[in-house]
Amino acid sequence: MTLQLSGRWFLPCPHVSTHSIQCRTSPYPNPKFPQTRALSATASLFSPPPAIQIVGGKTPTWRENGSVTEAVDDEIDWAEMDADLYYWTRALRPVQWYPGHIAKTEKELKEQLKLIDVVIEVRDARIPLSTTHPQMDLWLGNRKRILVLNREDMISTADRNAWAMHFSRQGTKVVFSNGQLGMGTMKLSRLAKSLAAGVNVKRRAKGLLPRPVRAGIVGYPNVGKSSLINRLLKRRMCPAASRPGVTRELKWVRFGKDLELLDSPGILPMRISDQAAAIKLAICDDIGERSYDVADVAAILVQMLAKLPTVGMKALQNRYKIDVDGQCGKMFIEKLALRLFNGDVHQAAFRVLSDFRKGKFGWVALERPR
Structure with missing residues (x-):
């Protein structure tokens, strides 16, 4: 029946x-x-x-x-x-979600990457494998990258240790953060500046004045990119909410004299081929509810x-x-x-x-x- x-x-x-x-x-x-x-x-x-x-x-x-x-x-x-x-x-x-602003963002982000010294990729600590864009490595090439696993408060110490060891073996710089409370933000700032320190060394050698390090923050929707920036700046400079699709345009913000941050909307592949990953995105609210x-x-x-x-x-x-x-x-x-x-x-x-x-x-x- x-x-x-x-x-x-x-x-x-x-x-x-x-x-x-x-x-x-x-x-x-x-x-x-x-x-x-x-x-x-x-x-x-x-x-x-x-x-x-x-x-x-x-x-x-x-x-x-x-x-x-x-x-x-x-x-x-x-x-x-x-x-x-x-x-x-x-x-x-199939779970699929690709609102119009994402296509525009992807095109603009590729252009802005030419100006960026270090890329900060933010992922959801509950699902780090499912919240990475399949084209990210291709876009970044040899650019220096920092991986941020946000929402560290939502996983256990054992999970955190397992991921730290996993990415350490890959030679990836990883920072655990809590964008809501600000944990990990200072470490992230120091690491970004240290990785891009060679930029001004080269500029001085050419007789040019030093400039702030440019860091681009990228990642899937609703993984906490804007909240992370707001915590770094200690003020609300970027719109943030606990739902995907709030940030809809790229925005540069200055952090002190030595660092500039590019906040970008969440980007997803046009078609999600891995539906197991797509279900995890839906469970963790990292994709629009209309898609599933x-x-x-x-x-x-x-x-x-x-x-x-x-x-x-x-x-x-x-x-x-x-x-x-x-x-x-x-x-x-x-x-x-x-x-x-x-x-x-x-x-x-x-x-x-x-x-x-x-x-x-x-x-x-x-x-x-x-």
Whole structure:
């Protein structure tokens, strides 16, 4: 029986027993996951009507305890999580967002890069791999670069250490920051000036007067670029808000006598080919809400949180007072909608996403180095 609460979204999500699950080699087109094994729920393949389910992935890491299923491993296999996420997103509408101002910004930014001494790339510390533009290395070439992982307060010390080690091995200068409170801003300023110190050495050798170091701040929407600049300047010089698309034009601002900063709007690729990364952008509010189905994204978030040892399905059930067997995120959102929002799926989904973004499950990273 199909439950019609919100159009196509609410198809039933039957419980799939471990006896009906078969492993198969999945021919993923994504080169990041070659030869990955994923689950195929054979029970759902032959049951009319065919329900789109966000379940399965790889070998289950769950144990049954009455109506509660929990991740049993203390450490999550992040490569496995990415493979699961890719599998879950295959049936969903693609997440794409490319408002008109981004195309204009990209063109202008390429021109301004010719004037920049050092580039400061800002990423979301919860998803550093998903918040880097695939063309960034090509645009920057040999220019000196500083990587800023903003929102360091939203990840654990273990996550922070893992990323610090990862980028250190790559020889990348990394600064952890909190754009809201200003942590890391002074270190960032000193590092930018030191990396670009050779600029004025060359100018003096040519008989030219010294000039301020020019640093361009780039990154995806809503990763905290403008907030970081405002904290550096200790005043509100750039518009900033907790939603993507607020900054819409490039702007130079002066920081003291020795540093000039270029604030730029968030830039995204015209087409996001990695839909697993796109879902993470949606979960973390780093992409426009019109680009995705809130209910689909919330359902996947539930499944990710259920699989993370630091959260687990039991924590979700305790928070929302909902008892759901298995690991079906859609059924969880369905029950929440019926319990709290008179069947309104959108409100239920938004509640779960909002709770995650506010740290109601603890501060949780959705990526670790692979």
